[in-house]
Amino acid sequence: MSEVVIPAPSKEDLIEIGPVVGPHGIRGELKIWVPDPSSSSLLKAKSIYLRHDSGECLEFVVLGARPAKSVVLIKLSGIKDRTAAEAFCGWKACLTNGDMLPLEKNEYYLFQLKGMSVHDPAGRILGKISALSSNNAQDLLVIESADGSEKLVPFVSGIVKEIRLSEKILVIENIEGLLD
Numbered sequence: 001m002s003e004v005v006i007p008a009p010s011k012e013d014l015i016e017i018g019p020v021v022g023p024h025g026i027r028g029e030l031k032i033w034v035p036d037p038s039s040s041s042l043l044k045a046k047s048i049y050l051r052h053d054s055g056e057c058l059e060f061v062v063l064g065a066r067p068a069k070s071v072v073l074i075k076l077s078g079i080k081d082r083t084a085a086e087a088f089c090g091w092k093a094c095l096t097n098g099d100m101l102p103l104e105k106n107e108y109y110l111f112q113l114k115g116m117s118v119h120d121p122a123g124r125i126l127g128k129i130s131a132l133s134s135n136n137a138q139d140l141l142v143i144e145s146a147d148g149s150e151k152l153v154p155f156v157s158g159i160v161k162e163i164r165l166s167e168k169i170l171v172i173e174n175i176e177g178l179l180d
Contacts, residue, residue, distance in 0.1 A: 013096055014049055014051065014094035015095050015097060015109075016093070017032065017042050017093045017094060017095055017111075018032045018034040018072075018092070018093055019032070019033055019093070020032055020088045020090065020091045020093060021071065021089070022085075022089055023082045023089070024068075024073050025082065026081060026082045027081065028075065028076075028079040028080050028081050028082065028085045029073050029075050030073070030074050030075075030076065030088060030093075032071055032072045032074055033070060033071050034070075034072055040101050041101050042072050042074070042093070043065045045062050045065070045099055047060060047062060047099075048060055048074070048076070048093055048094065048099075049093070049094040050076075050091040050093060050094070051092045052090075053090075053092075057094075060076035060078060060079070061076065061077040062074060063075040063076060063077060074093075108163065110132055111132075112165060113132065113170060114130070115129060115130075116128065116129045116163075117168060117170070118143050118171075118172060119169055119171050119172075120171070120174040121161060121171060121173065121174075125146075126172070126179060127143040127146065128144055129142065129143060129144075130150065138154050139155040140153065141153045141154075141160075141170075145179070151178070151179050153172060153178060159172050159173050159178070160172055
């Protein structure tokens with residue numbers, strides 16, 4: 001493992017990019033699940049943080065990164081082999097706000113959708129986005145309803161009609177059976 005950054009950025013200063021879902025190969029590469037593997041921020045990062053649910057946070061220098069299907073394959077300093085890489089399964093890959101590339105007008109990062117209120121076109125509240133997921137064919141929104149149940153909704157233009165970042169509202173077409 002690499003050295004701990006002291007002081008490590010606070011949880012609020014780090015933007016979770018995605019979980020480490022496994023090792024890749026025998027040279028210590030990690031597979032990080034991301035909603036958009038071609039996203040430039042992670043591919044161009046010079047360093048990243050890996051954060052454990054316990055709060056432990058380690059900074060690593062990025063030696064190389066490339067997209068592969070629904071993951072980014074990344075080589076980090078100090079992780080020399082598959083065994084070392086396996087130790088980070090389940091950790092979260094994070095960047096600081098300053099490491100995120102600037103966006104154009106009407107663009108957004110998928111992580112910005114988490115916590116948004118989900119409405120139908122008539123304005124009725126259907127729930128809130130509790131997480132993002134993927135089924136390898138498409139990105140999915142995990143929508144938590146008022147009763148605590150969760151539904152997976154495809155993040156596609158035929159369903160997602162409007163994203164109002166400043167209001168933290170996402171409008172979806174409530175197709176019959178979608179949220180039942």
